[in-house]
Amino acid sequence: xxxxxxxxxxxxxxxxxxxxxxxxxxxxxxxxxxxxxxxxxxxxxxxxxxxxxxxxxxxxxxxxxxxxxxxxxxxxxxxxxxxxxxxxxxxxxxxxxxxxxxxxxxxxxxxxxxxxxxxxxxxxxxxxxxxxxxxxxxxxxxxxxxxxxxxxxxxxxxxxxxxxxxxxxxxxxxxxxxxxxxxxxxxxxxxxxxxxxxxxxxxxxxxxxxxxxxxxxxxxxxxxxxxxxxxxxxxxxxxxxxxxxxxxxxx
Amino acid sequence: xxxxxxxxxxxxxxxxxxxxxxxxxxxxxxxxxxxxxxxxxxxxxxxxxxxxxxxxxxxxxxxxxxxxxxxxxxxxxxxxxxxxxxxxxxxxxxxxxxxxxxxxxxxxxxxxxxxxxxxxxxxxxxxxxxxxxxxxxxxxxxxxxxxxxxxxxxxxxxxxxxxxxxxxxxxxxxxxxxxxxxxxxxxxxxxxxxxxxxxxxxxxxxxxxxxxxxx
Numbered sequence: 528x529x530x531x532x533x534x535x536x537x538x539x540x541x542x543x544x545x546x547x548x549x550x551x552x553x554x555x556x557x558x559x560x561x562x563x564x565x566x567x568x569x570x571x572x573x574x575x576x577x578x579x580x581x582x583x584x585x586x587x588x589x590x591x592x593x594x595x596x597x598x599x600x601x602x603x604x605x606x607x608x609x610x611x612x613x614x615x616x617x618x619x620x621x622x623x624x625x626x627x628x629x630x631x632x633x634x635x636x637x638x639x640x641x642x643x644x645x646x647x648x649x650x651x652x653x654x655x656x657x658x659x660x661x662x663x664x665x666x667x668x669x670x671x672x673x674x675x676x677x678x679x680x681x682x683x684x685x686x687x688x689x690x691x692x693x694x695x696x697x698x699x700x701x702x703x704x705x706x707x708x709x710x711x712x713x714x715x716x717x718x719x720x721x722x723x724x725x726x727x728x729x730x731x732x733x734x735x736x737x738x739x740x741x742x743x744x745x746x747x748x749x750x751x752x753x754x755x756x757x758x759x760x761x762x763x764x765x766x767x768x769x770x771x772x773x774x775x776x777x778x
Numbered sequence: 779x780x781x782x783x784x785x786x787x788x789x790x791x792x793x794x795x796x797x798x799x800x801x802x803x804x805x806x807x808x809x810x811x812x813x814x815x816x817x818x819x820x821x822x823x824x825x826x827x828x829x830x831x832x833x834x835x836x837x838x839x840x841x842x843x844x845x846x847x848x849x850x851x852x853x854x855x856x857x858x859x860x861x862x863x864x865x866x867x868x869x870x871x872x873x874x875x876x877x878x879x880x881x882x883x884x885x886x887x888x889x890x891x892x893x894x895x896x897x898x899x900x901x902x903x904x905x906x907x908x909x910x911x912x913x914x915x916x917x918x919x920x921x922x923x924x925x926x927x928x929x930x931x932x933x934x935x936x937x938x939x940x941x942x943x944x945x946x947x948x949x950x951x952x953x954x955x956x957x958x959x960x961x962x963x964x965x966x967x968x969x970x971x972x973x974x975x976x977x978x979x980x981x982x983x984x985x986x987x988x989x990x991x992x993x
Contacts, residue, residue, distance in 0.1 A: 587950045
């Protein structure tokens with residue numbers, strides 16, 4: 528085969544020569560190339576130059592590398608590795624573990640809140656009195672004496688109205704719950720009310736027909752979009768009120 | 779106190795040969811404080827030994843892929859850091875070297891993209907590259923070799939990214955076509971085509987510089 532017009536006819540051989548120079552030409556094509564080179568002087572010269580080029584490229588593999596540069600690389604890496612080790616490892620908890628942890632925190636918080644309220648109200652009277660007045664409308668009309676500095680748990684001025692006095696009346700509905708959780712917890716605190724007082728007993732335990740108090744709903748929003756924790760707190764002496772999804776959603 | 783946590787350490791023998799270096803890591807259990815050497819200190823030593831075994835290859839590959847020694851230094855450091863940070867992903871049954879080269883190629887690609895403004899070393903910069911001082915007794919031959927290297931470095935800068943990666947791994951690093959294909963995530967046919975084009979371009983550039991017969 529002649530290579531007089533190698534621009535056209537020898538072009539595919541150039542690619543083969545380039546591959547052959549690095550030993551990448553498949554064995555099936557090596558023979559074909561050899562036959563062509565036997566008959567084409569231009570391609571033989573081209574193949575010779577290609578081998579020279581390959582030798583030049585191979586020189587790059589032997590280029591000396593400064594050992595100080597390599598030592599600097601090593602030192603830099605080890606420094607970073609050490610820094611990595613000192614960095615705290617971020618812990619990614621599964622959603623269930625997060626939910627459990629959140630529930631525990633809420634439970635602990637609620638317990639602390641309850642205890643704090645208990646101890647706080649034994650020392651000073653919180654917003655307990657208005658509820659007594661509301662519950663006992665007959666007694667509310669009577670004059671209320673000035674409050675002592677440290678009022679007793681059961682205000683003496685509030686007459687101990689017999690249960691029968693309020694039993695026949697229409698029970699006063701509880702005001703809508705717009706108070707803060709702390710106030711509401713204090714309101715429902717049963718332990719500060721001695722069971723021996725009939726008046727307070729009447730106030731603490733709502734008469735029959737009184738709608739059940741709404742439970743306090745605490746909403747916890749986690750980083751997980753699908754995970755919202757609702758914590759319902761309700762006094763054990765109150766009738767359990769069903770809380771609907773709408774009520775929860777409204778929180 | 780004995781720790782039960784499983785950690786991966788680099789287990790390279792003290793006398794690292796090329797063959798043993800290819801073995802890479804091994805996974806072991808962290809042993810207790812009754813060991814002669816604390817696990818962390820031993821891990822550090824093993825990792826340092828592993829770096830010594832591979833640093834020349836990694837640095838050279840990065841140097842040829844980026845064209846600049848300063849960039850190659852940054853790249854090599856990043857390669858070994860990634861190697862350390864992602865060591866738990868390494869499949870111990872496979873040789874380390876292809877994985878290491880894959881990291882190198884990725885790091886160089888990332889580095890080049892981050893420094894897009896600078897690009898790889900320009901031809902003008904390469905023209906000014908000072909040849910490395912050689913201890914060759916024949917200064918004439920050393921100068922010729924340095925000149926040849928400089929021309930090829932310049933020619934490499936003219937190649938497309940993939941052609942350059944294929945050629946560097948095959949002709950400079952001496953990997954097989956199959957290994958190059960695996961590292962680059964291409965087929966062997968594609969790699970052969972890239973290598974062929976790259977060699978022809980380098981020849982053309984070299985011929986022009988040396989006054990040969992560019993065809």
